Amino acid sequence: MTESNQNGQEREIRTTAVDFSFGELLNLHRDKEIIIRPEYQRLFRWTNEQRSRLIESIVMGLPIPPIFLIENDKGVLELIDGLQRTSSVLQFLDHEAINQPELVLEGCDFIKELNGKTIDQIDTVTRLKIKRSPIRATIINKSGDAFVKYELFKRLNTGGSLLSAQEIRNCSSRMVDGGADFYEVLQKLSQFSPFASATSRLPESMVELRANEELVLRFFALMNSRDTFKGNIEEWLDGYMEAVLFGEKNFDPIAMDEVFKTTFTAIFEKLGDQAFTRFNTHGEATGRLAPAYYEAVCAAFIERGPDLKDVQPSILLERLKSAFDSEDFKNATGPGANTIPKLHQRIKVVREYLCDEIPA
Structure with missing residues (x-):
């Protein structure tokens, strides 16, 4: 062979x-x-x-x-x-x-x-x-x-x-020198209290399949390799992890740890466990964590965290509800959501609503 x-x-x-x-x-x-x-x-x-x-x-x-x-x-x-x-x-x-x-x-x-x-x-x-x-x-x-x-x-x-995609990543990363160290960063951060609380709407059955660790990897892919997204989530995450493992992309564990913790401390303080879920007609959070919502909110906080620091949680939550309820966001999270234009569109919508920069 x-x-x-x-x-x-x-x-x-x-x-x-x-x-x-x-x-x-x-x-x-x-x-x-x-x-x-x-x-x-x-x-x-x-x-x-x-x-x-x-x-x-x-x-x-x-x-x-x-x-x-x-x-x-x-x-x-x-x-x-x-x-x-x-x-x-x-x-x-x-x-x-x-x-x-x-x-x-x-x-x-x-x-x-x-x-x-x-x-x-x-x-x-x-x-x-x-x-x-x-x-x-x-x-x-x-x-x-x-x-x-x-x-x-x-x-x-x-x-x-029977292995999930993230379980395969956990195992295969250990085949590479230094791979275990990289994966242990993902494992450690998946237990970070603000992250665990903010993503608590992730079903336990999915956590057992390491979906929480996949969300940590997705955070870093979103931050460091958004331009390599081609429409297939698994291939995107595999490609990013492989680029790190084989030295094609730099990954500073200390710097990334700080960015991750700072971002999720802010997300949980401002939005609790409602950051990544849908809201019903009464404005109540409902259902499980939605990955497309996760990407948009994380990207907005990564890019504009300092601008959101002094916004009251209640105000920020109302802005988030408005963003999720907007036609532009719905169009970017419906059928065919895993395309490059729609990924950028939903990030842009959430960023503009949270920062109160909605175009007139």
């Missing part, structure tokens, strides 16, 4: 296909010859029933989808795709090896006698069958090329994956 980097240079990715038994994977994990990094994917998004049915499928002899590993500079293998499958079986075989509770099987539909049992309670023949069952592993051979590892993880986990 041949991969091209961002400068158009071709790099060949060499792979090796190996069949491991689950017993071998467990031993390799115990010996620290295979690294299973929980930060790549949340370790157990699967329910107990899903894990149990995987064990049942193995006992039935059904084929298990392959896993992908990458060889690091020390020759140690890092699991980059297939964590749910691998960790579920390892949990059943030896839960202490991966610091998880003992797995008690449940929800097995075809071999119902497995239900309620742990590894120590099943017969020896079945136990050995699970340990000896093979799973195909594709090993990406050693490469010190950060871009190859980054792009490979992103591609493996795009499409049918």
Whole structure:
């Protein structure tokens, strides 16, 4: 397989296909010859029933989808795709090896006698069958090329994956030297109290998928890379993060931390949790956080924060309601909102209303 980097240079990715038994994977994990990094994917998004049915499928002899590993500079293998499958079986075989509770099987539909049992309670023949069952592993051979590892993880986990776009960014950023430091800035700022309070209308289910961290990334993309927006939000955010990770765009964590905190302190002080949501006909905030509203308000505060400092919160809130209710803003947030002209239009409308600069 041949991969091209961002400068158009071709790099060949060499792979090796190996069949491991689950017993071998467990031993390799115990010996620290295979690294299973929980930060790549949340370790157990699967329910107990899903894990149990995987064990049942193995006992039935059904084929298990392959896993992908990458060889690091020390020759140690890092699991980059297939964590749910691998960790579920390892949990059943030896839960202490991966610091998880003992797995008690449940929800097995075809071999119902497995239900309620742990590894120590099943017969020896079945136990050995699970340990000896093979799973195909594709090993990406050693490469010190950060871009190859980054792009490979992103591609493996795009499409049918259960990971959200931001979870993929969290994981793939760690493939690059310094990437973990950058992502930890996003994580830290997502917990900043004024930001968390101002974005509290973000549903908890979305927070679990790191949508709050995506909003932090969107803030910096809006501030530092607005001109690269082409109409696709995911590609825009991916492109901005990649430009930072690979040194194409400067990101000063100290300066960015200060701007972010100053901006969200002001937003929350002035508008509370009503900054990024719609209002009903009675002027009451309603519904969840709307990303298009978030972009417009953040940009207005980034650009004109000092001018809004002395405006009373009640006055600023009324101006915001008027902005959101204006035809110009509605036209910029309706169908086809993710276009460059409409992005600039909604930012302009909110900025003019908040600063009381509405054209006559």
